[in-house]
Structures are given as C-alpha cells and as structure tokens.
Amino acid sequence: MALNGIQIFKMTPKTNCKECGSPTCMAFSMKVAQGAAEISACPHMSEEALATLAEATAPPMKTIKVGAGDKEYTLGGETVLYRHDKTFVSRTRYAISLCSCMDDADIDAKLEAMKKVDYERIGEQMYVEMVYVNYHEGDAQDKYLDIVKKAAATGRVLVLGCTDEAVAKAALDICKDGKPILNGANAANAEAMSKLATDAGVVLGVSGADLNELYDTVAKLEGLGNKNLVLDTTGADVKTTFANTVQVRRAAIKNEDRTFGYPSIVNLSKIAKDDKYMQEALVSLFTMKYGSIVVLDQMSYDVALPLYGLRQNVFTDPQKPMTVEPGIYPINGGDENSLCLTTVDFALTYFVVSGELERSGVPCNLLISDAAGMSVLTAWAAGKLSSGTIAKFVQENVEDKIKCRKLVIPGKVAVLKGDLEAKLPGWEIIVAPDEAVQLVKFMKEFK
C-alpha cells in the first residue's frame, strides 16, 4: 500500500531541521508521498523507517530478469492492467516445449523448426526466446540431461520444468550460466527448490494446485528471502488457467497484493496438448491477458507471423507511435528507374500504403522520410511533413540513388505540389488519390 503524507510524517524525527531542503518535516513528508522528493534526502531516518518505506513505495509487480548476456529478458514490472492507462513494459516471451518423454527425432525436429523462425518486423527481430524442457517423472535422468544440453546449445533461455530435486540440480549444473528458470517449486518441495535456485543464482518458478496453495507457497518462499520468482498459473484446463492468470495479475496491480506481484508462465502444452489451432487461439488470448511466458508445442511461420505482429502491436507504448526507418523501400522489384512515391514514417500508414502498392503489382520505390511517426494530415499540420522536409530528404537521400524524376505525393497534402516543384527542380510532382485503397487503380492506370 502506498503511504500518505501523515503516515510518512510519523516516521520522521519531527525536528524540522531543514537539512532535507524542506521547511518542515510535514512539508517534506507531503512531497515524498507525492513522489516529488526522495526519502533518502532526510539524513535522520531510522533504518527501520527506511525499510518500511521502501516496501511501501515498491512497484506492485516485480521486474524479473532471466537469461544472460544479449539473451537477457525482462519479465513483469507492469503497472497497469490496460495499455491505454499507461503502457505495458515487458512483452510476452514465447517458449517451445520439449519433454523427456519425447524421442530424439521429435526433439531435433522441433529445435530445427524453431531455429528457422528468425526475421525482422519493423525494427524488431522475431524469434523464439525460450525453450521449456520438461522432466517427466520417472524418466531416466540421463535422457533429460541430454535434452537440456541440446536445448542449451541453441542459446535460448531455458525453463526447466522439473520438480525432482536431484534431477533439477544436475540440470542446473549444465545450464545455470545461461540464467534459466527452474520451474519446479510447489507446496511440497518449496524449501529445497528455493535453495537450489538461490545457490545457482536463477529464477524459481512456483506452482500450486489452486490459487490459495500458490499464494501460500509464494508467501513461504518470500519468508525464506527468495523474491526472484515467476508464477506458473497453468491450471487443469483452459478456463482455470485463464482465471488464474488474470486474477494473479489483477491482485498485484489493482489490489496491490504484492504476494502475487510476479510474472506468469502459461503452459499451453499442458492445457491444449497437440492441438495446434487451439494453441494459436490461446497464445493470442494469453498475450493479451496476462502471460509473461507462454509455452507452445512448437513454432513455425504460420504461427509466428500473426503472433509476433500481435505482440508488437499490443506492447507498443501508446504515447510513442510505431515508426518505420526512413529510407527507400523498393516494391514489386522497383529499381532506379521506377516511379517514386512518398509518405510518412507512421508504421500504420506505411503498412497500408505499401500493401496497396504491392497489390498493384507495379514496380516502384516508396520513400519514407522522418515525420515523427504521425499520420499524413497530422504530420502536415504539425509541420513534420512539408515541402521542405520532403525536398530535403529527396536531395540528401534519393537523388544520387534513383534516376527517375517523378514523385507521387499523398492526395491529402496536394497543397504541397507547387512548393515542391519549386524546391525540387527537374522533378515532376504528381498528386495521388486521397485514400490508400485507391492506389491500386491509380498505379495500374499511371503511365
């Protein structure tokens, strides 16, 4: 719970010494409560008071780091339940699922398929970040460890699904430097697993038969001093899993119940086993609400293309529009002699325009200049898209690369035509239709 000014005031020395820069302790307390001053500005606070305050002002959901080096990912740390309230900060990460119950050929095929999915979409590299390696109770330990080795060799962050202490220890010995997650604590083994994870310096995954048991186990682990946790919210079926995942996140953010203030793992290989299409539906569902890690049977482009597009959208900061890099984008095999068209760097505009141009089948070059990520009319109104910005971009980046001297401008800024002709001597300026959907016809008829 956040503390109010009066509660903070009670912890101050009440001497009005002014060393903090405020005239009175009361004024200082009010500032701290509003976040306008740091409690550390007061040199006379007791250790105890500082600890209480640190706890009270801690974020509702912990930020947990997994993986090592350039494969380190941040989970959790969310402060809102809806992106429009501020923004989501840690995108959902995806794992494919391996198990000691699978045969070697199966495992190799899954890992190979996973490696193939690796591509860029609007400045973000898309691939599977994690591999979940499940230990099936009673299987040979050596077989499990072989799979762990294979999975570790891919360089992805591992999630070890293992509740057997001895096996987990052996697995951690192999892969702990990669900072995996040991997803193995439950009500029965919490203490031992926590020690294993802490000794190895890795994050511990916790599960429970229901939310009450999960809650108690987390409280117990926190009591042992382990706050480096993720919560496996997977239940017996889809309905329970959805209820668990939403309620854990809501308890943390809305009700400030910090015991549930940890990232989640949702394992679709358990609740929709071998059902590829159902997993497609559920991975979308849990990307929206509120899976930090979602485990799938496998990954392929038909799943990745929609999924990573969805994730990229949902985790966009509402205050910072998605943009594409300024540059020359050849479409339909456009070359230096092909017609040039220009629009803004707002990703949505770029996608719509480039999509329509592709549909037209006509080779061309799409010129994207920096317009601060605004749409055409907004950018024009804000002075981010003007004859000056377009002319500058064309002269600096286009004229030495493209021979064609015909430039098509968005219909909504037809007003720029005259100015552009003056600023770009030698160029013919052509006005496009108002709407992108009319581009196909425009391009086909353009000669």
Added chain:
Amino acid sequence: MPFNQKPEKFAAKINTVTIGNGDKAIALGGESVLPLYTFDGPIDNAPKVGVEITDLGVEDIPGVKAYYEGCGSVADMAKKASEMEGADFVVLSLKGGDPNGEDKPTEDLVAIVKEVVAALGDYPLVVEGSGNVEKDNELLTKVSEACQGTNALIMSAKEENYKTVGASAGLAYGLNVGAESAVDINLAKQLNVITTKLGVNPEKIVMNIGNAAVGYGYEYVVSTMDRIRNAALSQNDDTLQMPIITPVSVDAWSVKESMASEEDMPEWGPAEERGIGMEIMGAAADLVSGSHAVILKHPQSVATIAKMIKELV
C-alpha cells in the same frame, strides 16, 4: 493465509440483443463482467461465431472451397455455412455490389438475399452491405425489406448513412442495426447517440467498432474496446452498452501474411495455414478485448474459436 479473491462486479450491464427467431435465435451481451471473466460473475450468453459467405460465390482457398463443394447457389452456401461445426450465425456479405468492384445491381443482390432468407428460415442472419456508403443507402433499404420478420442484423449504418439504414432496418422493418465506426471510442459513442435519437431502440443496436489485422495497428482496436467496455460497465455509460460484433475475416485474409504465395515465400509455408493463424489470433484477441461476436470464414478457424469459447465460458 488464503488468497483474497476480489471479484470485479459492476452494477451496469451490456444490452442483450437477439438475432434470429425461435429456438435457433442467438443472444449477444447481457453480462456485468469484463470479457470472458466468468470467475467474476456469470456470462449467460457466450460470445458467438459467425460464418461469412459472399454474393461472389466460393473463394479460392482450398479448405473453404472443399467445404462448399457441390453448392450451386449462394443460398446453398448459406445453408451449408449454417451447418458448419461451431457456427452460430451466417453472415452474407454483398461486396459484389461495390461500385468500385463488380458493381452488381441492387435487384440482383436483393434476389440473393431473398433466397438466403428462404434457405435459412429462423436461423440467425447478418447481412453486410457493399461497403460503399452511397450504394448501401439504397441496397440496405431493399435488403431490410427482404429480411422483414427474420430479426436479422443489418450492417452497417455509418455516420454518413445511418439515417437511411437506421430508418429502414431499425424503424420500418424491425431488424437489428449494426453501427459501424472506425476504431475510436468517441465516434462509436456519437453514432450510437444519433442512431438512438433517430428512434432506433438501443436494444436493437450492435456496434462494429472497426477492426485491423493483428500486426496492423491492432493496438488501437484493443484500446478502443478496452475503453468502451470500461465506460459501459464501470461508468454505466448507456450510450456504449451495445454488444460488439467484429468482422475478422476481411482484414485477416487481406494482408501480406495470408496472401503472399508459398512460391514467393517458401519458408513461410502454405498461405492457407497463415490465413487461418491470422483469423484465429485476431478473433481470440477480439473476444478477450470485448467482442460479443466474431465473423470468420475458414471452417478450421470457426471450429477452433467456437471450441475456445466453449472451454472458457
């Protein structure tokens, strides 16, 4: 110490809108909880799945083509669509009427609607216009007449033509009116207000707040739906308590991810599988954000989303 569950219940609720007649009729909305949050309170009317067919006949997607094999007319397709596993209603799109496309005459399209109505009987029907505001003025008026007594949903009344579409579908022929806006809570609210002022019963309005394919500005769809559901339930805003219907298939199948051929993008695999993925993920995301009904076209997507709803609600 057990976990202290705090259900999020609201005094307000979403309107209930019925489409179709008799046993086969479906009800959209009616709940007082956030989308799919059955752990907070009951959701009596589970979200519904519609199957889209068009006046242009069967599309060239292997799984879709195979499903409608042997259908000689649009009415045959409608009948077949109503029998699809997971289907709750049929959506007839009259996009062939678009003046920028096939530009089919209104009479031809109305004739198709009449055949479909006859083939479906009481089964819930949604009719989508040509998408062209001018053409729909005339087309949807005639379509409404042809649908009289079916309790169909007519889509869509937009800001530009809500008067004609609202008056014919909602007032003259007692049908449900789809109110279509473009991914903006204020536009959605405004259209509901003026359509209601026209005299259309708010319990006969279903919103189409607009959509996008996942990856294509879908964040605006999410936030618009989140905010609408929030306003409807926590602020009891009765101008936003209409249930939401979302056409997923149109956007899902018209982006590069689902259209690029396997020849051009060999590592992407078959285009059909990608289209199904776009459709399924778009629909699941819509439903968890606030849609009460989604419109799909591939039998695999319809079956999957229906199964997901069944498991969740």
